[in-house]
Amino acid sequence: MATVTIVRAHEALQHTLTGNPRLLYIDPGDGLRAEHLLYDAAESLEFRFQVYEPVFGGPLPPGRASRVETANYVAPFVEYLRIQIEQARDRRAVIFVRALESLLMTTPEAAAALGGLLEYLPDHRLTIVAPLRTEGPTADAAPYLIHHPSTRPLTLPPLVADEVEHVLRHLGHRPDTRLISEVLTLPYDRLVALAASVPTQDLLARIADAKEEWARQSGLVEVDTSRADAEVYGLDRLSTFIEQEILPPLKTGRPLDIKGILLLGPPGGGKTITGHMMARKLGKKLFKIRPTHSKYLGVSEVRFREATQIVDRAAPAVAMLDEVDREFMGSDSSADSGVTSRMFSELLQWIERNEQVFLVATSNAVQMLDPALVRPGRLDPRFFVGPNPQTRRALLHKAQQQFALELGDEEIDEIAETAWGFSGARIWFILKRASLRPDDAARFVRERIETERAHADKEYRQYMHLREVAEPASSEIDD
Numbered sequence: 047m048a049t050v051t052i053v054r055a056h057e058a059l060q061h062t063l064t065g066n067p068r069l070l071y072i073d074p075g076d077g078l079r080a081e082h083l084l085y086d087a088a089e090s091l092e093f094r095f096q097v098y099e100p101v102f103g104g105p106l107p108p109g110r111a112s113r114v115e116t117a118n119y120v121a122p123f124v125e126y127l128r129i130q131i132e133q134a135r136d137r138r139a140v141i142f143v144r145a146l147e148s149l150l151m152t153t154p155e156a157a158a159a160l161g162g163l164l165e166y167l168p169d170h171r172l173t174i175v176a177p178l179r180t181e182g183p184t185a186d187a188a189p190y191l192i193h194h195p196s197t198r199p200l201t202l203p204p205l206v207a208d209e210v211e212h213v214l215r216h217l218g219h220r221p222d223t224r225l226i227s228e229v230l231t232l233p234y235d236r237l238v239a240l241a242a243s244v245p246t247q248d249l250l251a252r253i254a255d256a257k258e259e260w261a262r263q264s265g266l267v268e269v270d271t272s273r274a275d276a277e278v279y280g281l282d283r284l285s286t287f288i289e290q291e292i293l294p295p296l297k298t299g300r301p302l303d304i305k306g307i308l309l310l311g312p313p314g315g316g317k318t319i320t321g322h323m324m325a326r327k328l329g330k331k332l333f334k335i336r337p338t339h340s341k342y343l344g345v346s347e348v349r350f351r352e353a354t355q356i357v358d359r360a361a362p363a364v365a366m367l368d369e370v371d372r373e374f375m376g377s378d379s380s381a382d383s384g385v386t387s388r389m390f391s392e393l394l395q396w397i398e399r400n401e402q403v404f405l406v407a408t409s410n411a412v413q414m415l416d417p418a419l420v421r422p423g424r425l426d427p428r429f430f431v432g433p434n435p436q437t438r439r440a441l442l443h444k445a446q447q448q449f450a451l452e453l454g455d456e457e458i459d460e461i462a463e464t465a466w467g468f469s470g471a472r473i474w475f476i477l478k479r480a481s482l483r484p485d486d487a488a489r490f491v492r493e494r495i496e497t498e499r500a501h502a503d504k505e506y507r508q509y510m511h512l513r514e515v516a517e518p519a520s521s522e523i524d525d
Contacts, residue, residue, distance in 0.1 A: 058203060059087035063140060063173060068164050068196035070175045074147070076202050077177035079234035081142050082213075083202065084175060094139040098126060123149060124159040127174070131163070134172040146176035150191070157191045164196045175200060205234060217241045219249065227299030227402065228253050231359045250329075257360035258331050266353040268334040270322070270366075278316055278323045279444070279470065280437030284429050284519035288324055292404055296328055296362040305397050305424055306405030308370075309519075310412060310512040311431035312505055314471025316519075318366070320431070321406040325364040333357050333365045337373045337389060347388045354396040361402035371411040374419065390416065397424050412515055428516035433506055433524045437470045438462040441477065449481035457488050465495050466524050467506035472498070 062070070063084075072080045081097065088095040123143075130141055143149075150157050160174075180192050180199075191197065207226050214221040214229065219241060221229070228250060229237055236256060244252045261267040278285055287307075295302050309317040325332040335353050340346045357365045367373070374390045397405065407425050409415060419425055439462040446453050453461075465473055476494045480487040506524065513523070 059083055060091055062200065063087060063091060063093065063138075068173065069160075069191075069194070070173060070198055070200040071178035071180065071192075072175065072200045072202070074177040074179060075233060075235075077144065077235070078238060079205070080175065080177070080200060080202060081144075084140060084142060088140045091138070094133075094137050096130070096139065096141050098123070098141055098143045099145060124163070127160070127163055127172075131172050138171040138173075140173050140175060143174060143176040146178060161191050161194060164191075164194055205230065210237070213237065214241055219246045221246075223299050224297065225250060227362065231361050231402075232256070233359075254330060257363075261333060261356050261360060264352070264356050266335075266338075266349055267356050268336060270332045270334050278320055279440035280434055280522075281316055281320070281431060281519040282436065282521050283517065284320060284431065285323075287427075287429075288320075292324065293327055296364075296402065296404060299362070299402065301401035302404060303423075304404075304426070305400065306407060306426075308412070308415075308420060308425040308428040308516075309406065309408045309431050310410060310428060310509075310516045311519075312410075312433070312469055312509040314469035315431040315433065316437065316470055317406075317408045317431050318368070321364055321366040324404065324406065328362060328364060330360070330363055333360060333363055335365055335367055339385065346385050347392050350389055350392050351396075354392070354400075357403055358400055361400070363403050365403050365405050367405060367407045369409060370407040370419075370425075371409040371414045374415075390419070394418060394424070410509060410512065412512065429519040430513045430516040430523070431519045432509065432513065433467050433469050433502075434520040434522045435462040435524070436520050436522045438465055438468060438473050441470055441474050445474070445477040445481070449477065449487075450484055451477070451480060451487040452484060453488055453491075461488075461491055461495070465502075466499075467502040468495065468498075469502075469506075472502060 085095050127141070130139055133139065178192070207230055210226050210229050211221055214225070217238070219225070225246075229241070232240070232253065240249065240252055240256065258269045261269050291304055292302070294300075309320060311317060321332050335350075335357065337350050337353075338346060340349070357363055374386065374393050405425070412420070412428070415425075420428070439458060442453060442458040442462060445451055446458070476491055476498075479494070480490045483490050
């Protein structure tokens with residue numbers, strides 16, 4: 047049974063069709079959805095509905111063609127339309143032309159012939175609908191047709207959850223809330239293609255793979271798989287916050303109340319691994335957005351907007367912005383002709399509109415960030431991810447198992463406490479080197495700690511002031 051939203055979509059299309067338009071164009075990305083909705087709308091109005099594929103040979107492509115009276119694809123396009131015009135005298139008709147763009151580009155005379163037919167249509171009851179771009183090569187090839195007074199855009203209502211559920215059930219699936227929320231961000235044609243060919247039990251995994259592949263192909267977003275098995279050690283407060291506040295709405299499709307967090311702290315503390323851990327628990331890869339700066343006006347903002355749209359399409363997802371202070375210094379920056387200010391505005395708009403992408407941002411210059419970015423509801427709360435004995439202790443136990451190091455529990459506790467200021471990355475690197483000396487590992491670890499202590503101490507003290515503006519990610523922190 048059709049839902050209220052689908053009924054309203056059909057009613058809107060019925061209203062459009064009863065206005066007796068001659069040529070309706072739709073964005074090519076909405077072509078398949080328009081075809082499906084128009085079929086139902088025409089059927090309700092008792093109009094004849096046909097699909098025409100202007101190709102030379104071969105059957106109509108997969109879709110809903112089996113439900114419609116398919117046209118003879120061999121017939122020349124214009125001759126076919128003349129026949130339909132005459133038949134429409136007896137019964138109103140809607141003709142959906144799937145590849146009109148290709149025909150216009152390859153057969154220039156088709157545009158002139160179709161334009162002439164448009165002048166002939168007012169006394170007849172035929173509406174032609176086609177996916178058509180109104181800018182670029184198509185518009186250049188057929189300007190008269192694009193700008194003809196009888197040519198009008200066809201706008202579809204937004205794709206919503208109940209329409210997605212309707213499509214999935216029509217294709218034999220029994221979708222739950224999570225599957226619907228995952229599918230909702232797909233282009234409609236991809237939705238139908240996957241749902242028609244993949245069993246329900248495999249659909250979620252295939253959707254995730256498809257979204258990640260689109261992100262890779264874009265070149266604007268990095269799909270980071272380097273630490274797909276990442277685990278956060280020792281950051282108990284941060285882990286509890288993520289488990290209780292962030293992951294539940296992402297897994298159930300509910301809008302996020304908290305849009306992102308800001309992680310502060312020295313390198314090697316676990317900020318990036320935190321993003322990987324969240325993505326892994328969500329069953330996804332981590333999406334890294336790396337803003338690019340162009341010398342051409344407006345290009346940087348457009349690329350960033352396109353990158354965020356790609357991540358939105360992969361929702362629910364976890365995205366990461368490293369060194370957000372460097373890329374988005376705030377709204378007062380004027381040294382770069384306003385590029386940073388406009389990028390900052392794009393970032394704020396993205397955070398406000400997205401409901402199923404959680405943003406993990408890192409920074410060590412929080413004083414440079416605009417207060418509008420770090421206010422409650424945006425990048426809030428803030429966590430200080432710094433060296434702590436919990437992390438070192440957990441990594442020592444992991445190394446004991448992974449590298450078969452001869453380290454007793456008392457030695458582990460001693461090393462974890464005495465390696466003050468050593469980040470997880472620094473202590474792990476020492477442990478990997480110690481694995482080459484399994485019989486003398488404990489002595490080697492102690493010696494390396496003493497050798498590197500001054501450098502680790504100096505590095506950590508550069509970041510200690512950040513503890514005053516952020517909540518500690520661990521219940522134990524090096525003081």
